Amino acid sequence: MGEQAKVFIGDTTLRDGEQTAGVVFSTREKIAIARHLDAMGVHELECGIPAMGEEERDSIRALVNLGLSARLITWNRALIPDIEASIACGIGAVDISLSVSDIMIRHKINKSRDWVQEQLKRALGFAKEKGLYVCVGGEDASRADGEFLIELMRTARDNGADRFRYCDTLGILDPFAMCEKVARLTTAVPELDIEVHTHNDLGLAAANALAGVRGGARYISTTVNGLGERAGNAALEEVVMALKVACGVDVGIDTRRLRAVSRLVGRASNREVPAWKAVVGEKVFSHESGLHADGVLKDPRNYEVFPPEEVGLARHIVAGKHSGTNGIVESYRQIGIPITRAEAQELMALVRHTAQRIKGPLGEKDLVKLHQARSVSLAA
Numbered sequence: 001m002g003e004q005a006k007v008f009i010g011d012t013t014l015r016d017g018e019q020t021a022g023v024v025f026s027t028r029e030k031i032a033i034a035r036h037l038d039a040m041g042v043h044e045l046e047c048g049i050p051a052m053g054e055e056e057r058d059s060i061r062a063l064v065n066l067g068l069s070a071r072l073i074t075w076n077r078a079l080i081p082d083i084e085a086s087i088a089c090g091i092g093a094v095d096i097s098l099s100v101s102d103i104m105i106r107h108k109i110n111k112s113r114d115w116v117q118e119q120l121k122r123a124l125g126f127a128k129e130k131g132l133y134v135c136v137g138g139e140d141a142s143r144a145d146g147e148f149l150i151e152l153m154r155t156a157r158d159n160g161a162d163r164f165r166y167c168d169t170l171g172i173l174d175p176f177a178m179c180e181k182v183a184r185l186t187t188a189v190p191e192l193d194i195e196v197h198t199h200n201d202l203g204l205a206a207a208n209a210l211a212g213v214r215g216g217a218r219y220i221s222t223t224v225n226g227l228g229e230r231a232g233n234a235a236l237e238e239v240v241m242a243l244k245v246a247c248g249v250d251v252g253i254d255t256r257r258l259r260a261v262s263r264l265v266g267r268a269s270n271r272e273v274p275a276w277k278a279v280v281g282e283k284v285f286s287h288e289s290g291l292h293a294d295g296v297l298k299d300p301r302n303y304e305v306f307p308p309e310e311v312g313l314a315r316h317i318v319a320g321k322h323s324g325t326n327g328i329v330e331s332y333r334q335i336g337i338p339i340t341r342a343e344a345q346e347l348m349a350l351v352r353h354t355a356q357r358i359k360g361p362l363g364e365k366d367l368v369k370l371h372q373a374r375s376v377s378l379a380a
């Protein structure tokens with residue numbers, strides 16, 4: 001993955017994210033999330049499923065009316081009425097989805113590979129006739145026959161598709177396999193851009209998204225906080241920061257807004273963001289252990305992969321069971337009580353004991369109490 005690689009983010013918080021069992025966004029929440037993602041510079045928003053009915057279509061129309069810079073795209077089965085419903089919302093881009101693995105072709109949609117090919121031509125032909133941008137969604141592509149996928153992509157290319165979405169629908173791939181499989185497709189059909197849509201059933205969604213890019217994909221499907229079916233999708237915040245930090249690929253998104261959008265989606269989905277959530281968790285820049293706190297105080301780069309401000313977070317030095325002298329001095333400094341290293345060393349056993357007793361970090365009151373107790377015992 002070189003610096004020159006252009007990678008686009010297609011966020012599907014408002015479609016696959018909302019498909020999380022039990023999650024419902026109000027139109028107002030959808031608007032707030034869409035505005036936020038747009039302001040950050042997310043390139044495309046998959047914003048709903050018009051075939052679901054009038055209420056869903058109304059919310060999609062409300063999003064269309066915002067006039068965002070991001071491209072809005074809807075999810076559709078490969079059925080003309082689904083695409084007509086999208087057009088009726090004023091949408092200019094559609095994902096036309098087909099199950100492409102034999103297991104789903106036979107045991108879900110009860111059809112054949114030939115039917116899939118023919119239905120793709122029909123639905124894609126219709127959408128292109130209407131002037132739409134079309135992403136062809138290959139549901140369960142990671143379990144599909146490789147040769148069949150190539151044939152399907154060629155059909156898609158020859159019928160005007162703008163890109164192909166390679167879905168690891170069940171999250172079964174490892175990053176090495178993902179890279180190889182996508183590379184095979186990009187080599188066989190180089191004219192058609194690939195998007196990778198990865199699920200987190202094995203905790204590999206973000207890694208697989210990056211592996212897809214290594215294999216030649218140019219689009220990544222994400223959701224804020226990794227919301228999505230079952231264990232969720234590749235998290236926007238993880239993908240964007242991993243691309244930037246680990247791969248040297250800047251997708252041009254304002255990462256300082258990641259915390260805010262994470263909290264917005266956390267509230268709207270009624271799924272609080274865990275404090276330890278990678279990249280945006282409230283406590284992922286908290287340092288307690290003596291050697292870590294010391295290292296961070298000397299130079300944050302010792303223990304921080306990027307500065308917390310880069311994602312809208314802040315650093316915290318925490319006094320607790322594993323604290324060392326320098327961390328304790330800093331904890332007292334933060335609450336306006338300057339102490340010396342010698343004083344901190346004397347307080348350390350009390351800090352450890354208190355942390356053990358309360359089974360957690362010390363708050364301001366605990367620190368003040370220990371400091372007063374020490375002063376009293378010295379005076380006595």
Ligand SMILES: CC(=O)SCCNC(=O)CCNC(=O)[C@H](O)C(C)(C)COP(=O)(O)OP(=O)(O)OC[C@H]1O[C@@H](n2cnc3c(N)ncnc32)[C@H](O)[C@@H]1OP(=O)(O)O
Nearest residue numbers: 019049051052077078079097098099108109110139169229
């Ligand atoms: C992997 C994914 O996330 S794909 C996105 C899935 N998202 C959703 O399902 C959320 C929204 N879904 C819905 O509101 C509804 O399921 C609708 C409107 C899409 C369809 O509703 P219904 O017509 O009542 O069908 P139902 O949900 O029971 O079953 C799906 C039907 O679509 C068919 N189907 C499934 N995928 C496709 C496809 N890609 N192209 C064409 N037909 C399909 C199934 O074979 C089944 O048809 P059958 O009843 O003839 O066997």
Ligand SMILES: O=C(O)CCC(=O)C(=O)O
Nearest residue numbers: 097137138139140167169
């Ligand atoms: O078919 C698509 O475009 C997306 C389907 C999907 O969400 C998935 O396969 O996980």
